[in-house]
Amino acid sequence: MSDIYGIMSLAGNALLAQRKAITVTGNNIANVNTPGYSRQKLILENNTPLQSSAGPMGNGVDAVSVERVYDRFLGLQINSESETLGRWEARMGGLELAEVIFDESGEFGLSQSLSQFWGSWQDLTNDPSGYNERVVLQARSEVMTGTFNRIYSDLERAQKGFDASIEGAVAEINQLSQQIAELNQKIMEDEASGYTANDYRDQRDRVVKELSGLIDINSFEDATGRVTVSVGAGQTLVESNSSRSLTTQVNGFGFKDIAWVGPDATTVDITADISNGKLKGWLDARDVDIRGYMRQLDTLAETMTEQVNNLHQAGWGLDGSNGNDFFTGTTTASGSMGPLTNITAVAGGTGNIRVTVVGGGLVPTPSMTTDSVTGDIQIVIQDGATTQGQIAALLQTHTGIDSVTAAAPGSAWNLSAGTNTEVLAGGSSAEGIQLNAAISNDLDLIAASSTSTGIPGDNSQAIKIANLQHALTMNSNSSTFENYYNSLVSTVGGTLQSANAYYTHQSAMVVQLENRRESISGVSLDEEMINLVKFQTAYDAAAKLITTADELLQTVLNMV
Amino acid sequence: MRVTNSMMSNTITGYLMRQSEELYKVQEQISSQKKINRPSDDPTGMRNVLDYRNKIATVDQYLDNIARGTTRLETTEITLDVVNDLIGVVREISQQQAKGTTQSRLFAADTVRDLANQVVDLANTKIGNNYMFSGHKTDRPAFGHVVEISGGIPGDLEFGLAADATNVTIEVMDESGSVINTITPAGGGTDGVNTVAWSGGLPTDGLYKFTVTASNAGGDVVDYATYNGDTGTVRIIMGENSELTINADGREIFAPAGGGDAFEVMADLITALKNDDTAAISTLTQQLDSVRTQVSEFRAASAPKIYQLETTENFWSNYKPKLEQLLSETENVDLNEAVMRLNQLDLAYQSTIATAARIIQPSLVNFLK
Numbered sequence: 001m002s003d004i005y006g007i008m009s010l011a012g013n014a015l016l017a018q019r020k021a022i023t024v025t026g027n028n029i030a031n032v033n034t035p036g037y038s039r040q041k042l043i044l045e046n047n048t049p050l051q052s053s054a055g056p057m058g059n060g061v062d063a064v065s066v067e068r069v070y071d072r073f074l075g076l077q078i079n080s081e082s083e084t085l086g087r088w089e090a091r092m093g094g095l096e097l098a099e100v101i102f103d104e105s106g107e108f109g110l111s112q113s114l115s116q117f118w119g120s121w122q123d124l125t126n127d128p129s130g131y132n133e134r135v136v137l138q139a140r141s142e143v144m145t146g147t148f149n150r151i152y153s154d155l156e157r158a159q160k161g162f163d164a165s166i167e168g169a170v171a172e173i174n175q176l177s178q179q180i181a182e183l184n185q186k187i188m189e190d191e192a193s194g195y196t197a198n199d200y201r202d203q204r205d206r207v208v209k210e211l212s213g214l215i216d217i218n219s220f221e222d223a224t225g226r227v228t229v230s231v232g233a234g235q236t237l238v239e240s241n242s243s244r245s246l247t248t249q250v251n252g253f254g255f256k257d258i259a260w261v262g263p264d265a266t267t268v269d270i271t272a273d274i275s276n277g278k279l280k281g282w283l284d285a286r287d288v289d290i291r292g293y294m295r296q297l298d299t300l301a302e303t304m305t306e307q308v309n310n311l312h313q314a315g316w317g318l319d320g321s322n323g324n325d326f327f328t329g330t331t332t333a334s335g336s337m338g339p340l341t342n343i344t345a346v347a348g349g350t351g352n353i354r355v356t357v358v359g360g361g362l363v364p365t366p367s368m369t370t371d372s373v374t375g376d377i378q379i380v381i382q383d384g385a386t387t388q389g390q391i392a393a394l395l396q397t398h399t400g401i402d403s404v405t406a407a408a409p410g411s412a413w414n415l416s417a418g419t420n421t422e423v424l425a426g427g428s429s430a431e432g433i434q435l436n437a438a439i440s441n442d443l444d445l446i447a448a449s450s451t452s453t454g455i456p457g458d459n460s461q462a463i464k465i466a467n468l469q470h471a472l473t474m475n476s477n478s479s480t481f482e483n484y485y486n487s488l489v490s491t492v493g494g495t496l497q498s499a500n501a502y503y504t505h506q507s508a509m510v511v512q513l514e515n516r517r518e519s520i521s522g523v524s525l526d527e528e529m530i531n532l533v534k535f536q537t538a539y540d541a542a543a544k545l546i547t548t549a550d551e552l553l554q555t556v557l558n559m560v
Numbered sequence: 561m562r563v564t565n566s567m568m569s570n571t572i573t574g575y576l577m578r579q580s581e582e583l584y585k586v587q588e589q590i591s592s593q594k595k596i597n598r599p600s601d602d603p604t605g606m607r608n609v610l611d612y613r614n615k616i617a618t619v620d621q622y623l624d625n626i627a628r629g630t631t632r633l634e635t636t637e638i639t640l641d642v643v644n645d646l647i648g649v650v651r652e653i654s655q656q657q658a659k660g661t662t663q664s665r666l667f668a669a670d671t672v673r674d675l676a677n678q679v680v681d682l683a684n685t686k687i688g689n690n691y692m693f694s695g696h697k698t699d700r701p702a703f704g705h706v707v708e709i710s711g712g713i714p715g716d717l718e719f720g721l722a723a724d725a726t727n728v729t730i731e732v733m734d735e736s737g738s739v740i741n742t743i744t745p746a747g748g749g750t751d752g753v754n755t756v757a758w759s760g761g762l763p764t765d766g767l768y769k770f771t772v773t774a775s776n777a778g779g780d781v782v783d784y785a786t787y788n789g790d791t792g793t794v795r796i797i798m799g800e801n802s803e804l805t806i807n808a809d810g811r812e813i814f815a816p817a818g819g820g821d822a823f824e825v826m827a828d829l830i831t832a833l834k835n836d837d838t839a840a841i842s843t844l845t846q847q848l849d850s851v852r853t854q855v856s857e858f859r860a861a862s863a864p865k866i867y868q869l870e871t872t873e874n875f876w877s878n879y880k881p882k883l884e885q886l887l888s889e890t891e892n893v894d895l896n897e898a899v900m901r902l903n904q905l906d907l908a909y910q911s912t913i914a915t916a917a918r919i920i921q922p923s924l925v926n927f928l929k
Contacts, residue, residue: 104609122621127688129698130689515570525924
């Protein structure tokens with residue numbers, strides 16, 4: 001029935017509805033710069049019409065709900081690309097650190113020291129008994145070995161730096177997971193009344209995006225509006241309103257691995273299952289890139305030590321001695337893995353590798369693969385069938401392994417019985433290479449002569465050592481020492497250059513996706529201004545309607 | 561497409577960041593004068609730069625080695641020139657004295673002795689701290705009375721005599737010149753090279769000079785110096801796996817196998833002059849001729865070596881600037897190009913900023929009352 005009071009209430013509803021609309025607009029304006037905010041719309045519908053003598057008549061406006069303008073698929077895409085972006089950002093940061101350590105632009109790097117080292121051997125050939133030449137050779141050798149030591153330890157320090165970043169990221173992941181769980185709870189409670197919890201959902205989206213930048217996740221929303229997040233090989237991080245945490249463990253190399261803490265406080269190592277996000281970037285920089293560079297440095301130092309020492313030992317010093325080492329400081333890596341006792345690697349730092357035994361083989365005969373960058377060895381066996389003796393024999397054929405002893409060669413290897421991975425540690429080349437202290441104490445030990453009767457004028461042995469500069473000693477006898485190192489520097493630069501390219505490309509992609517999101521969900525102040533005017537005018541009109549209804553009422557009252 | 565405020569500000573920020581990064585890179589290149597400031601700027605280029613630097617350093621080293629070798633050969637040449645002259649003077653004296661009087665011959669003997677000593681000094685020329693003509697035994701004079709005690713074991717004392725001697729006294733001296741041991745070999749000495757074993761107390765390890773006094777029934781016997789070195793050669797690195805071998809055996813000059821011993825000849829001459837032995841003097845004159853020829857032959861044999869060093873030095877001297885040019889082309893920035901690029905980027909940057917200012921500022925808020 002449309003009477004005056006009906007008009008009043010219709011106007012009142014309209015007033016309230018327009019006021020609500022202005023509130024929503026105000027909220028949008030206030031949050032124009034809030035990151036991750038999706039603009040909200042008030043959904044207005046017309047009320048159910050009333051029957052009247054003139055047929056159905058409209059009954060005003062109904063403010064149904066507030067919805068956020070949001071593309072869910074876009075959100076998932078952004079998360080996924082953010083994972084990759086985080087990974088390249090972290091890896092690039094790591095490689096930049098490494099590049100600074102290999103700085104050769106100022107002519108003070110290892111390339112220069114190597115060059116001067118060989119030069120001082122040639123100077124010695126010009127006066128084999130000369131004291132000055134020996135002093136300079138000693139100095140140049142010490143600078144060179146010192147540079148090897150410094151670069152190696154700087155790289156090691158960089159690796160430890162990543163550990164700090166990883167620790168920080170794990171703590172942040174735990175915090176974010178907790179936040180998601182709490183938001184899950186809040187959203188569930190709020191939406192129990194049938195309305196969407198827009199602001200909480202915005203917050204949760206933002207937290208999930210931040211989390212995906214750190215580690216690759218699988219996330220999905222269930223029917224009750226709660227988001228489940230899982231990491232690694234399916235370990236859940238957030239489920240309904242509770243969260244699990246990640247933690248760090250020290251691995252055989254002395255660096256931090258990432259583990260998931262299960263319900264009964266057991267830890268599962270998920271490092272190998274992380275494939276994206278900043279964590280992956282740091283892990284790659286630490287365990288693949290920098291470790292690869294250190295391995296190449298070790299190979300260079302080891303080969304130099306071997307080649308120079310072989311020739312020097314065959315030569316005679318001014319004091320009549322022979323058989324002296326020129327370089328010292330290489331040590332051998334070793335370790336034990338369960339029944340395989342005494343695994344000894346070849347001398348030098350390249351022996352610091354990880355040996356892992358895995359199952360999955362279909363025949364008892366084991367097979368072996370070597371990682372080309374890190375040198376790590378993996379042996380595939382048939383669980384319970386392959387014997388220790390077979391594994392030991394296979395391992396011994398590896399060029400990087402010197403000797404292996406099996407405790408009980410005939411018995412089979414059980415993957416579940418004990419440890420199946422071991423890091424062989426203690427090897428050192430680039431880290432420990434030194435000029436033989438005996439030579440530092442007595443320069444007469446430097447062997448320039450190739451016979452005992454040639455002292456002091458014979459320079460043949462010094463010539464042989466000087467000619468090592470151009471000998472093809474590296475890369476299976478296809479490169480010289482200088483070539484090898486120069487290639488290493490080039491590789492450091494090249495890897496960084498491509499990481500840079502990936503990062504730039506990924507950044508551009510994420511920016512574009514973000515812009516699309518903004519285009520859909522972002523607040524445009526101009527639009528909101530127009531809305532303000534729109535709703536304010538409507539409010540004024542509705543207010544006018546009330547005034548009119550009031551005047552009608554007055555007229556009726558005055559009629560009597 | 562719906563455009564929001566955030567979108568515009570983000571996009572503009574992004575472009576401004578990118579442009580300032582480009583500007584920063586160009587500025588760095590201009591300041592450092594290098595195109596490649598870090599390996600990632602140009603990995604292949606960096607590697608080439610390091611390779612070129614290594615090569616240039618090596619070439620510098622070769623040039624240095626060659627310079628040292630050339631000095632050695634030139635010193636040899638000068639020394640032997642003087643030796644040649646001195647032996648020439650001795651030969652003149654010898655020829656004159658073929659008709660000389662006993663008295664003039666006695667005076668000549670003294671002159672020849674002085675000249676012979678001068679030749680010995682020249683034979684013991686040093687380059688730096690090393691004797692040039694001792695082979696590998698560069699720590700002892702090529703010719704002279706020197707004995708070595710090494711590892712507590714004394715060497716033999718070797719010296720030459722112009723004639724048989726009944727009395728021979730050897731006095732071993734230390735650095736200050738005081739006598740520390742006197743050895744008198746029983747049976748005296750013979751004409752030619754004598755080897756006497758050490759006897760008496762052993763001083764510490766080292767090289768010791770000794771003097772020889774010999775006499776026979778006719779009077780004093782002249783002694784002469786023998787070779788103390790070995791056959792070792794000097795090798796100079798001229799290039800990659802390429803060495804020049806220089807003869808450093810003093811005997812090849814003064815006492816070659818199958819030829820005359822210059823010092824023996826001169827000692828014999830002194831003896832002949834003192835003994836007034838005309839026949840001997842004539843024979844010795846001819847022997848002095850062949851000794852002189854030996855020295856000239858040795859000098860002639862060295863000439864190709866000097867030539868080899870010169871041509872190699874020319875090669876490296878011409879090669880080095882080419883390497884330096886390659887290095888410069890790879891590493892150094894072309895200043896003109898860089899400054900042009902800087903201007904371009906600067907212009908672009910300024911346009912972007914100006915546009916940004918115009919786009920960001922206006923808003924509907926300004927127009928609503």
